[in-house]
Amino acid sequence: MITFDGVRKVFPDGTVAVDNLDLELPTGKITVFVGPSGCGKTTSLRMINRMIEPTSGRILIDGDDVTSQDDALLRRRIGYVIQHAGLFPHRTIAENIATVPHLNGVNKKKARAVALELMDRVGLDESMADRYPVQLSGGQQQRVGVARALAADPPVMLMDEPFSAVDPIVREVLQAEFLRIQGELGKTIALVTHDIDEAIKIGDMVAVFRQGGHLAQFATPQELLERPANDFVADFVGRDRGFRSLSFDTAAALEVDDLFSVATGGEVLVLDGAGHPHGWTGPGLGSTSNPTPLGGTFVTGDSLRLVTDLAISSPVGIAVRVDETGRADGVLRHDSLVRQLNARRRRRAEAESTS
Amino acid sequence: MDYIANNVDLILAALGQHVVLAIVPVILGVIIALPLGYLAVRYRWLYHPLINVSGLLYAIPSLALFVVLPGIIGTRILSPINIIAALTIYTVALMVRVVANGLNSVDPTITQAASAMGYRRVRRLFGVELPIALPVILAGLRVAAVSNVSLVSVGALIGVGGLGALFTRGLQLGYIDPIIVGIVLSVLLAVLCDVIIVLVQRQLTPWSRIGGRS
Numbered sequence: 422m423i424t425f426d427g428v429r430k431v432f433p434d435g436t437v438a439v440d441n442l443d444l445e446l447p448t449g450k451i452t453v454f455v456g457p458s459g460c461g462k463t464t465s466l467r468m469i470n471r472m473i474e475p476t477s478g479r480i481l482i483d484g485d486d487v488t489s490q491d492d493a494l495l496r497r498r499i500g501y502v503i504q505h506a507g508l509f510p511h512r513t514i515a516e517n518i519a520t521v522p523h524l525n526g527v528n529k530k531k532a533r534a535v536a537l538e539l540m541d542r543v544g545l546d547e548s549m550a551d552r553y554p555v556q557l558s559g560g561q562q563q564r565v566g567v568a569r570a571l572a573a574d575p576p577v578m579l580m581d582e583p584f585s586a587v588d589p590i591v592r593e594v595l596q597a598e599f600l601r602i603q604g605e606l607g608k609t610i611a612l613v614t615h616d617i618d619e620a621i622k623i624g625d626m627v628a629v630f631r632q633g634g635h636l637a638q639f640a641t642p643q644e645l646l647e648r649p650a651n652d653f654v655a656d657f658v659g660r661d662r663g664f665r666s667l668s669f670d671t672a673a674a675l676e677v678d679d680l681f682s683v684a685t686g687g688e689v690l691v692l693d694g695a696g697h698p699h700g701w702t703g704p705g706l707g708s709t710s711n712p713t714p715l716g717g718t719f720v721t722g723d724s725l726r727l728v729t730d731l732a733i734s735s736p737v738g739i740a741v742r743v744d745e746t747g748r749a750d751g752v753l754r755h756d757s758l759v760r761q762l763n764a765r766r767r768r769r770a771e772a773e774s775t776s
Numbered sequence: 777m778d779y780i781a782n783n784v785d786l787i788l789a790a791l792g793q794h795v796v797l798a799i800v801p802v803i804l805g806v807i808i809a810l811p812l813g814y815l816a817v818r819y820r821w822l823y824h825p826l827i828n829v830s831g832l833l834y835a836i837p838s839l840a841l842f843v844v845l846p847g848i849i850g851t852r853i854l855s856p857i858n859i860i861a862a863l864t865i866y867t868v869a870l871m872v873r874v875v876a877n878g879l880n881s882v883d884p885t886i887t888q889a890a891s892a893m894g895y896r897r898v899r900r901l902f903g904v905e906l907p908i909a910l911p912v913i914l915a916g917l918r919v920a921a922v923s924n925v926s927l928v929s930v931g932a933l934i935g936v937g938g939l940g941a942l943f944t945r946g947l948q949l950g951y952i953d954p955i956i957v958g959i960v961l962s963v964l965l966a967v968l969c970d971v972i973i974v975l976v977q978r979q980l981t982p983w984s985r986i987g988g989r990s
Contacts (some may be wrong), residue, residue, distance in 0.1 A: 495896065497894035501889070503888075503892075507888070509889075509890070511907045511910075511984075521893055521894060524899075
């Protein structure tokens with residue numbers, strides 16, 4: 422657990438970067454610091470490994486004040502990942518990854534073995550071990566950056582905008598892989614981003630900072646979307662937060678209509694012999710042999726967000742549910758979906774008012 | 777060329793002296809310039825004074841320095857130490873700026889990343905900053921080495937000049953052969969120094985030659 426206890430940072434020019442911050446980052450979880458530029462999120466992150474010293478207040482890692490420890494030794498126990506990776510251009514990939522083991526005096530052979538193992542973990546081919554950073558793409562460099570931070574198996578990791586410098590497609594892949602690795606390793610992670618969508622996607626907890634170094638809200642992503650603490654958070658979280666908050670629940674509880682409702686009449690769902698849905702036919706739609714495409718199907722494990730999107734984007738306003746084998750087993754009309762979402766919201770509100 | 781056959785010993789002695797007079801100041805100069813260049817980067821207020829003073833030193837005419845130096849450092853007028861001291865000053869003058877620029881060329885995010893990994897300052901300097909600055913420093917060193925090789929000859933005018941002695945002799949005797957030998961050997965020596973530094977650079981900084989993605 423990382424604890425901020427009344428932490429304040431005033432820079433020599435008088436700027437208050439962080440103002441009286443109290444925060445507890447839970448062990449084994451990802452806590453995201455998010456906020457507009459100049460809100461003190463990066464300063465807060467960098468005070469954890471003493472790259473910046475607080476003006477007052479204390480920062481504790483598992484109860485130990487970081488300022489009571491030798492800064493270089495402290496930092497070797499805290500993984501650090503930055504935007505653009507910050508790799509050493511004069512060292513090979515394997516040498517870069519082995520930086521902290523090397524500093525700790527681990528012999529070359531063992532350090533290399535650690536590096537190769539980590540390359541595998543972050544999805545880099547071993548053949549890259551003896552290349553130099555300049556020979557890698559931005560996404561690959563960022564993987565090396567993560568591997569380098571993991572090399573000494575630190576319990577705590579700090580990540581400063583780790584996915585900001587790569588293109589959106591690569592970013593999605595890196596985020597997903599990062600979550601997979603975190604699922605295996607369970608590090609205590611503090612991650613800074615300016616991207617609220619990234620915060621909501623990868624954070625177990627999200628700390629929203631506002632200008633002047635104030636903490637505006639500290640909550641789970643779902644809570645942030647559903648119950649923003651104030652107008653600043655609501656505004657920062659963005660307009661379609663209602664829609665995005667649907668990401669956190671699955672379609673398991675949704676009631677669907679059976680297939681008889683789309684077997685005859687207006688819109689008809691075309692199935693093949695095995696029961697797999699192929700598309701829609703009916704007035705203004707394709708023929709039975711060449712039906713209008715569905716645009717997608719859902720299973721009970723998918724998110725409400727996906728189901729809602731399917732219902733809205735479907736050519737007939739109906740989302741089709743399939744079982745594990747891909748056979749259609751129910752349909753959901755958008756009016757029914759809206760009714761059920763409303764009922765869900767009422768139930769949650771009631772549950773909250775009674776608790 | 778009968779001249780060469782008849783004067784092998786003399787030519788080789790001149791060449792040997794030339795090598796020593798050119799190389800020793802380069803080594804001394806780099807040893808002195810490294811800490812000065814580091815200070816210029818570490819303490820920003822020192823940067824301009826150090827760079828400006830070294831720039832002024834480089835502007836002193838070499839012959840004047842050769843003549844004045846014995847009076848300042850108390851050596852005999854014909855001592856090779858005068859040449860070595862003078863060329864060391866030139867090397868320092870050139871290399872302080874080069875070292876400072878080399879260290880400044882290191883991306884600050886990389887030095888910060890190094891600190892955040894747990895590098896202490898001295899180890900970071902030798903393990904991260906100097907190696908990354910090396911291509912810039914070695915490029916400067918090539919200039920310093922080649923310019924030293926040519927400046928040594930000027931020393932012949934005060935009696936200690938390596939291959940320069942062949943020029944003065946040729947002029948005094950009105951005889952072109954020693955002058956040609958001197959020029960050829962001097963140029964070869966300069967080229968050799970340059971090639972050696974390039975080879976050393978290739979060996980030490982394989983990463984700097986790889987551009988773009990493979």
